[in-house]
Amino acid sequence: MARARARAAYAPLGLAPTGILLxxxxxxxxxxxWVVIAATKTSGELFSSSTFSLGTGFFQNxxxxxxxxxxxxxxxxxxxxxxxxGGALLSTAVSAVSGYTLAKxxxxxxxxxxxxxxxxxxxxxxxxxxxxxxxxxxVGLADTYWSVLLPQILHPYSIYLARVYAGAAIPxxxxxxxxxxxxxxxxxxxxxxxxxxxxxxVTIFLFQFVAIWNNFLLPFIMLGDDGKFPLTVGLYTMLAAxxxxxxxxxxxxxxxxxxxxPLIALFLTMQRFWRTDLSSGAVKA
Amino acid sequence: xxxxxxxxxxxxxxxxxGCSSGGAQQSAAPSSPAASSPAAQKVALTYWNWVPxxxxxxxxxxxxxxxxQVTSSTQAGGDDSATKFLTAAKAGNPPDLVxxxxxxxxxxxxxxxVADIKPAADPVKAQFSxxxxxxxxxxxxxxxxxPQDSGPMLLYYRADLFKKYGIAVPKTWQEYADxxxxxxxxxxxxxxxxxxxxxxxxxxxxxxxxGGQWWSISGEAWKVAINDEPTKKLADYWGGLVxxxxxxxxxxxxxxxxxxxxxxxxxxxxxxxxxxxPLSSNAPKAKGKWAIAQLPQWNAGENxxxxxxxxxxxxxxxxxxxxxxxxxxxxxNSDPEALALLVKEGSLYPAATKGADLLSEPPAYFSxxxxxxxxxxxxxxxxxGFTFGPNVNxxxxxxxxxxxxxxxxxxxxxxxxxSVQDATVADMTKSGFKLAQ
Numbered sequence: 070m071a072r073a074r075a076r077a078a079y080a081p082l083g084l085a086p087t088g089i090l091l092x093x094x095x096x097x098x099x100x101x102x103w104v105v106i107a108a109t110k111t112s113g114e115l116f117s118s119s120t121f122s123l124g125t126g127f128f129q130n131x132x133x134x135x136x137x138x139x140x141x142x143x144x145x146x147x148x149x150x151x152x153x154x155g156g157a158l159l160s161t162a163v164s165a166v167s168g169y170t171l172a173k174x175x176x177x178x179x180x181x182x183x184x185x186x187x188x189x190x191x192x193x194x195x196x197x198x199x200x201x202x203x204x205x206x207x208v209g210l211a212d213t214y215w216s217v218l219l220p221q222i223l224h225p226y227s228i229y230l231a232r233v234y235a236g237a238a239i240p241x242x243x244x245x246x247x248x249x250x251x252x253x254x255x256x257x258x259x260x261x262x263x264x265x266x267x268x269x270x271v272t273i274f275l276f277q278f279v280a281i282w283n284n285f286l287l288p289f290i291m292l293g294d295d296g297k298f299p300l301t302v303g304l305y306t307m308l309a310a311x312x313x314x315x316x317x318x319x320x321x322x323x324x325x326x327x328x329x330x331p332l333i334a335l336f337l338t339m340q341r342f343w344r345t346d347l348s349s350g351a352v353k354a
Numbered sequence: 355x356x357x358x359x360x361x362x363x364x365x366x367x368x369x370x371x372g373c374s375s376g377g378a379q380q381s382a383a384p385s386s387p388a389a390s391s392p393a394a395q396k397v398a399l400t401y402w403n404w405v406p407x408x409x410x411x412x413x414x415x416x417x418x419x420x421x422x423q424v425t426s427s428t429q430a431g432g433d434d435s436a437t438k439f440l441t442a443a444k445a446g447n448p449p450d451l452v453x454x455x456x457x458x459x460x461x462x463x464x465x466x467x468v469a470d471i472k473p474a475a476d477p478v479k480a481q482f483s484x485x486x487x488x489x490x491x492x493x494x495x496x497x498x499x500x501p502q503d504s505g506p507m508l509l510y511y512r513a514d515l516f517k518k519y520g521i522a523v524p525k526t527w528q529e530y531a532d533x534x535x536x537x538x539x540x541x542x543x544x545x546x547x548x549x550x551x552x553x554x555x556x557x558x559x560x561x562x563x564x565g566g567q568w569w570s571i572s573g574e575a576w577k578v579a580i581n582d583e584p585t586k587k588l589a590d591y592w593g594g595l596v597x598x599x600x601x602x603x604x605x606x607x608x609x610x611x612x613x614x615x616x617x618x619x620x621x622x623x624x625x626x627x628x629x630x631x632p633l634s635s636n637a638p639k640a641k642g643k644w645a646i647a648q649l650p651q652w653n654a655g656e657n658x659x660x661x662x663x664x665x666x667x668x669x670x671x672x673x674x675x676x677x678x679x680x681x682x683x684x685x686x687n688s689d690p691e692a693l694a695l696l697v698k699e700g701s702l703y704p705a706a707t708k709g710a711d712l713l714s715e716p717p718a719y720f721s722x723x724x725x726x727x728x729x730x731x732x733x734x735x736x737x738x739g740f741t742f743g744p745n746v747n748x749x750x751x752x753x754x755x756x757x758x759x760x761x762x763x764x765x766x767x768x769x770x771x772x773s774v775q776d777a778t779v780a781d782m783t784k785s786g787f788k789l790a791q
Contacts, residue, residue: 202441310431312632317635
């Protein structure tokens with residue numbers, strides 16, 4: 070009866086949810102398509118031709134960007150891949166192990182640690198950037214690759230996610246069985262727990278990869294050497310090159326466009342690992 | 355004597371600001387004996403700036419000076435760079451050399467983040483005009499940087515459209531206002547100019563022209579007079595035009611502004627000598643159609659202008675190689691070879707007086723004005739600056755807020771100016787600066 074009522078309540082909505090989702094996707098895709106189209110325009114066309122007409126300068130922009138400061142853009146791209154790829158991998162490893170431990174082991178202070186982590190989720194990373202910079206400067210690590218990587222490895226939200234996922238995906242009985250067979254903690258982790266946590270780890274990896282890829286403030290504060298900049302900070306230096314110089318809008322736009330491609334490629338390839346069973350609840354959170 | 359005064363004022367501020375870790379490190383820095391490093395020892399310097407092509411200029415220095423190797427690192431320009439430098443200095447981790455916009459330099463001095471490089475700077479003092487040199491001494495005996503570029507202001511106008519609408523080049527602001535009315539009456543979509551509430555630097559330049567003195571040091575205290583008579587007059591002038599609707603109020607450097615310039619909907623831009631750069635990228639369609647003139651004057655027959663933009667190269671107080679850094683900063687901004695490179699690679703208008711001679715070819719955008727640089731130097735010769743205070747960023751942000759609102763609601767601009775003054779004074783009081791009544 071409850072189900073019937075639910076269906077009755079659902080019917081009048083009709084196509085509305087689909088419509089709302091469509092509007093949402095247009096809202097999300099519009100800026101992306103704008104970047105794609107704007108990246109094809111020459112600086113002359115950028116402000117004078119209509120928004121959605123393709124320009125003629127795509128390859129010229131590409132060539133100009135490649136020539137800008139002797140190809141520093143590619144260096145920034147490599148740096149970003151290192152920060153995002155390395156950072157996300159390390160962060161996933163740390164989160165998975167911590168989440169598994171918090172979910173499946175009982176030890177003193179477990180709840181305290183977990184509550185502190187929950188508290189950590191509420192502290193925006195932005196607030197921590199400057200204190201972190203002062204700390205790193207003190208130990209002489211500011212302006213190094215580590216100064217951008219380290220703070221992003223420990224990510225409370227990812228640990229929380231891993232804990233929730235491990236709690237649901239790894240049956241206690243399986244671990245019990247393993248223990249009875251004499252498996253060590255390490256074997257249990259690598260042979261039983263981690264394989265079951267795969268989809269959750271992919272989620273964490275993707276979240277972290279995108280977060281680090283897009284992170285601006287931390288590298289902006291930490292790094293002084295423009296050879297270590299990621300794309301976000303590098304493109305920003307091109308944007309804020311001073312009002313008294315020719316602006317580089319078309320180079321920035323094509324740079325932004327190129328910066329999108331790895332993210333889109335990553336999502337398309339990782340999607341199939343991203344099963345929608347248990348992780349779906351976590352993803353929405 | 356004067357130096358002591360400023361230092362005292364600055365020290366008070368630092369104490370109140372109470373930077374725990376930074377304060378200790380900075381006060382330790384000047385006493386470190388590293389400044390006199392033996393010539394044989396190789397010195398590595400880092401240099402934060404946002405001059406295009408600085409890599410190439412630094413490479414020339416590095417080849418000639420194997421013992422002092424400079425690494426240029428391109429930073430985001432403007433306010434962000436200043437904040438970042440101050441944070442780095444506070445953390446005891448600053449670059450050796452930094453590009454300091456003239457309006458940001460006093461805040462660096464107040465935070466004791468830049469060094470006095472008088473011994474290295476004095477020999478080249480004669481190469482700079484007095485007004486520009488004042489921007490790096492802040493009216494004290496110390497020298498906190500070597501001036502790099504400057505931005506004397508002039509009037510850019512669309513020669514072709516002036517002809518079309520039958521208006522003469524305005525010589526005074528009164529004529530400018532009349533021309534604005536005439537143009538707008540002929541075509542309601544076209545404006546003679548726009549008032550940008552987002553560019554306090556431009557407004558400050560116009561205030562300098564009008565004779566404003568926003569900050570000054572009297573005795574041991576700062577005097578803030580952003581709402582002085584000349585500036586009030588300036589604010590009400592633009593406020594009146596905006597209210598009347600004969601001047602647009604779109605900010606500079608925005609897409610709509612670019613579009614208006616491209617489409618010939620804006621006929622003038624009171625801007626600085628570096629304007630050909632942004633114009634060429636933001637309004638490529640109008641190439642070859644602009645001409646330049648003297649900034650309109652407040653009284654006929656005068657020859658005043660102001661400065662918009664420009665920066666110096668300063669040496670960090672926290673640098674371990676201040677002497678070498680000062681040597682590089684001096685070379686970069688006074689050596690003929692370096693000046694030529696700054697002009698060619700960096701498209702700068704050098705602050706050194708002999709730098710102007712290096713500019714012979716007009717900018718490509720102004721190929722229709724063969725003697726562009728000669729004309730521009732003449733129009734900018736009467737530029738006068740003023741001392742910037744230690745919290746220009748606060749004043750500028752207050753300006754953006756207040757004038758944004760005033761331009762939108764068409765309310766009194768002198769009222770907005772008053773709120774800028776109040777916000778600036780309040781911030782300085784809070785930061786512990788002594789203020790003169």
